[in-house]
Amino acid sequence: MSTSEPPSRQDLPLGVFDSGLGGLSVVRALRACLPNENIVYLGDTARVPYGTKGKDTVVRYALACAQYLKQSQVKAIVVACNTVSAVAPAALRAEFDLPIIGVIEPGARAAVEASVTGKIGVLATAGTVASGAYPRAIASFSTRAETFAVAAPLLVPLAEEGWTTGEVPELAVTRYIKRLAGQAIDAVVLGCTHYPILRETIARVVQQELGDHVALIDSGEAAARDVLAFLSLRGLRRSAKESGTIHVRVTDLPGNFGELATRFLGESIAHVKQVDL
C-alpha cells in the first residue's frame, strides 16, 4: 500500500469516549483483547461527571463527543461510559452512521450468562440506576432474570482519590453491597468504568456479604470482548501486527492527570492533547 492512499477502513482507529478518565479502564480491556488496534480516546474531563446529570444534558454531551471522534475518522465508536450507554445510544445511532458499541448490553448479557439463580445485582452511578437501563437490558436477555440496582455514588470519588483499599472504601462498599443481601443474587455487575479500580475491595465485600459463589462482571471487559467479536465478524481488524497506539484527548487537563490516567489504563500515556468540543 502506498503511503498516499487513504487507509483502508480496517486500519482506521477505534474511537472510545467517556465522561472522564474512567473509560481508560475499558481501553485497558480493549488492549488485552485487541493489542494491535490503534485507539483514539476522548475524555470529556471539563464536564465530568455525567452520572449525576439529567438525560438531556448527557445526550447533548454524548453527541458532541461522538462528533469529535467521527471527525477523527474512526471505524467504530465504543461508548465507555455507562451513563451515556444508558441514555444516549438511540440518539447516537440516529445521528451517526458508525457502529456504536456501549457497555451496558455486553455487561447485562455476561451477567445473565453467569447467573444461575437469575438474580443479578448492579452497582452503578445514580444516573445509570435512574435510567433503568440495566434491568431493561437484562430483561431483554432473560425473561426470568430479576435485577437489583444500587446507586453507589461514593465509589467514583474513592477511585479518583486512590483510596482503593483500606477502611474507608471497605465500609462504603459494604454499605452499598448490604442492600443486595438476602436476594439470592449470584452475579454482580460493576456498572461504572471507575469500579474496576476498586475491584479487589468490592470482590472481598461481595464474597463476605453475598457469598463466594457470586460472579463479578466488569461491563468494560464484556464490551471489549464484544468489540473483538464485532471487528472479527465484519473483517474490520487492523491488518498490521505491531502494537497499536493510544491517543488521548481530554477537554480539560486536570493537575493529577498522569497519575489518574495510569491508574485506569495500567500503562503510561504517550500522546495526550487538550481539545475543545
Add this chain to the structure above:
Amino acid sequence: MSTSEPPSRQDLPLGVFDSGLGGLSVVRALRACLPNENIVYLGDTARVPYGTKGKDTVVRYALACAQYLKQSQVKAIVVACNTVSAVAPAALRAEFDLPIIGVIEPGARAAVEASVTGKIGVLATAGTVASGAYPRAIASFSTRAETFAVAAPLLVPLAEEGWTTGEVPELAVTRYIKRLAGQAIDAVVLGCTHYPILRETIARVVQQELGDHVALIDSGEAAARDVLAFLSLRGLRRSAKESGTIHVRVTDLPGNFGELATRFLGESIAHVKQVDL
C-alpha cells in the same frame, strides 16, 4: 413608587453563583444576615464540579455564570464557589462593572482574626488547594500567619450522598484532619461550600485530633457578613422590610434536586428553573 418605574438599585436582587448546589449554604448564611434581600441563585449543575478542573476552564465557566446574573439585573455578585473565588475574581472584575464578592478573602480574614498561633488549616477541593489562593489571602492579612492547606476531595460526594455522620465520614474526615496535626493549628477554614453540611463531624474530629480550642471558620458565613457590611456601607440594602424571595436557576435538573437543595439551603425552594448558559 409606581410599578412602571424601574426598581432603584438598592431594590435589585443579589446574584449568587456556584458550580452546583453547594453554594446554597452561602445563601443560607446570607438569609441569616440579610433576610429581606431578594436573591437570584445560579448553580451550574450541568458542569459541576469545578473543583477538579483546570483554571482556564473554571474561568470560562465563571464568566458565563456572571453574564447570566448580569442579565438578571443584580446589584452585586456573590461568588459562592471557593474554586471560582480562587482563580477567577480578576477575570470577573475585568469583565463586569458590578461588585464581585468572593468567599476566600472573607474566610481568610476571619481565620486570621480567630487564630492566636497564626497557624491556620484549610480544608478545600483539589482545585482550590492547587491555586494557592488561601495561603495568599491569609498572607495578605497577616505577615506572620502560616497556612496548611489539605485537599479533601471525598467530602463533597459524602455531603451529596447525605452521609454526614457515622463511620464513613468520620474516618474520611479523620484521614484528612490528621494531616494538620502537630502544627499548633488553632483555626481551620471550611474552604468549600459543601463542608458546612459535614460541620458536626468535622468539628468533632477537629476537637479530637487538634484540640478543643481550635476555631472552625465557615468561609460562606464570613462572606455573608462581608456582604452585609458592603451593602450597608454603600446604602444598597433593600428598602422593603418583608422577607426576600429566592429564585434558583440551574443548568441541569438533577433527579434528587429538591432533597439536595434543601440540605444545603435549610428551607424548601419555591422558584426553580432550568436555564442554558
